[in-house]
Amino acid sequence: MPGEIITLQAGQCGNQVGEQFWSQICSEHGILPDGTTSPETHNLYREDQTDIFFQRNDNNRYTPRAILIDMEPRVINNIRSNTGSLFNPKNIYVAPEGGGAGNKWAEGYHHAQRHEEEFLDMVNREIDACDSFEGFQLIHSVAGGTGSGIGSFFLQELSDRFPKKLVQTYSVFGASEVVVQPYNTVLTLKRLIENSDANVVFDNNALMSIASTNLQVSSPSYKDTNKLISTVMSAATNTLRFPGYSYNSLTSILSTLIPTPDLHFLIASYTPFTSDYVSNAHEIRRSTAYDVILEVLDKKLRMCSSSDTGMNLSVLDIIIGEIEQSDVQKALVKARTRINYVPWSSSAIHMALGKRSPFLNKSQKQVSGLMLANSTSILKLLRKTLSEYDQLKSRGAFLNNYSRGEYEFDHGDISMEFDEARETLKTTMNEYRDSEELSYLDEIDPDEDAGQITESAPRDVDMT
Ligand SMILES: Nc1nc2c(ncn2[C@@H]2O[C@H](COP(=O)(O)OP(=O)(O)OP(=O)(O)O)[C@@H](O)[C@H]2O)c(=O)[nH]1
Incomplete structure (x- = not known):
């Protein structure tokens, strides 16, 4: 069985x-919102793997492996009232x-330092409940x-x-x-740079624009943006939850996308949204793998503001639904000519074939696809962030919010924290820029390979 994944939110x-x-x-x-299941599902022959994300007890009750x-209590209280006893109360x-x-x-960050023991108890208890624990996924905003702050603390502790x-x-x-x-x-x-292996990056500007332009929601809410994000998360984990021959572990997915350990920001694009989850999605004509592989290249579908001129280090398409192999081959030939790769990459579009859940609306026959790209076009968002940071910092604005006496930091005081963080970001930005040159490979320190995510090569449809 693929390894279990613990979600921290x-x-x-x-x-x-x-x-x-x-x-x-x-x-x-086929799990109801409160974690129970309807009797019809109990004796079904199933090919899905629920154990990766859920624990199941003897009464067929499922509990997310989530913390x-x-x-503040408002959001968690809403979740409690919407989902009843779905989540383990000890993990809230x-x-x-x-x-x-x-x-x-x-x-x-400081709050997490003070409550370290409580937080780690929750994590350790969840790990004890796994058979072959593979890793963590953290969902959070960086703003x-x-x-x-708590997310940063967790990333340091977990790594x-x-x-x-x-x-x-x-x-x-x-x-x-x-x-x-x-x-x-x-x-x-x-x-994110130093203490994690991969980051799927979203920004609210891009999400709002997809919701208003593609889904024609006149004033998109967080609920709309969150459906877009969760559709990506669901597709990104499809081949773990409905496993086939390849890409059935997180390691195999990330080892394809992260060719060098320091560059691990990923940009997601998805098409088409269907009414399974996104109620505003048009009932589109039947889509094929051919349509999806080409449409997902549309820059307007990227869920993070990114430049049009970047180069790709790696690209993975996860195509879900019934596909014709010949469609895939034809589309890949065209798609490859439309993607700009760094000169040292294999220029392959890696392809994972996912399965549509048997519990979803059976009349929907669409094929849908997620593209995850490790691309230097992420530099646009990183540059904007750095420039806004420099403007604020040069005025010394709001620094007293970060320098209260009781805060403790790894580097003694907050001003060193700020300087180190800026330096780390700048180094990664330079590395993304350098990765656009063929000479980049010569500069990689061979000792760094130790941090590389490795797995025996997954079986790809497209290996060129
Ligand atoms: N896409 C999306 N963005 C959100 C949502 N909720 C808040 N944000 C954005 O997240 C950023 C703020 O982060 P929050 O998650 O609200 O803040 P927090 O981490 O709870 O931190 P505090 O409010 O300071 O305790 C802002 O940019 C918001 O626009 C959401 O449900 N979806």
Whole structure:
């Protein structure tokens, strides 16, 4: 069996996206919103793997392998009232003070330091309940205080304590709603870069634009954006939950996408959205693998603001539904000519074939597809973040929010934290830029291979 994955969701955004993700994968596995199952499903012959994301007890009740953390009660209370007893109550933490982190990374980070033991107890208990634990996924926003600060603390602790386990994040960048967002984002980016293996990056500007342009929602809400994110998460984990011959472990997916350990930001594009989850999705004509492989290249479908001129280090398509092999081959020939690769990459579009859940609307026959790209076009978002950070920092604005006496930091004080975080981000940006040159391979330190995600080569449809 593929290894289990433990989900950590922190802060308002992390928990709201998480709620949508669990609702979506429950319905894909025939699990009711409260974790129970209807009697018809008990004796079904099933090919899906529920154990990766759920624990199941003798009464066929499913409990997500999830830890929910927030510093204010509102979102978690909503989740409790919407999902009844779905989540393990021992895995839900709401800060006793209840006031949130006030958009301060330092407040979230410091809170996690003080509650380290409680948090690690939850993690260790979940790991004990796994047979072959593979890794963690963190869902959070990098812009507020809780998802960024507590998220950062978790990333450091997990990579220190479980260095052999994978840590993947689904990280949401803000649309400048929070004035100190650049500080929170840069401090969190340092941990994403140094303490995790892969980050699927979303930004609210891009998500809102997809919701309004592609789905024609006149004023998109978080609920709309979260459906887009959870559709990506569901597709990204489809081949683990409905396993076939290849890409049935997180390791195999990430080893394809992350050719060098320092460059692990991933951009997601998805098409077409169907009414399974996104109620505004048009009832589209039947789509084929051919349509999907070409349409998913459309820059307007990227869920993170990114430049049009970047080069790809790697590309993985996860195509879900019934496909014709000949469609795939024809589309790949065309798609390859439309993708710009770094000169040292294999220029392959790796292809994972997923399965549509048997529990979803059977009359929907569409093929859908997710493209995950490790691309230098992420530099647009990173440059914008750095420039906003530099502007705020040069004015010394709001720094007192981060320098209260009781905060403790790895490097002694917050100003060193800021300098180190900026330096880490700048180094990664330079490395992405350098990766566009053939000479990049000569510069890679062979010792760094130790941090590379490896697995025996997965079987690809397209190997050229
Ligand atoms: N896509 C999306 N973005 C969200 C959601 N909730 C909040 N955000 C964005 O996340 C950023 C703020 O992060 P939050 O998650 O609200 O904050 P937090 O981590 O709970 O931290 P505090 O509020 O400081 O305790 C802002 O950019 C919001 O626009 C959500 O449900 N979906």
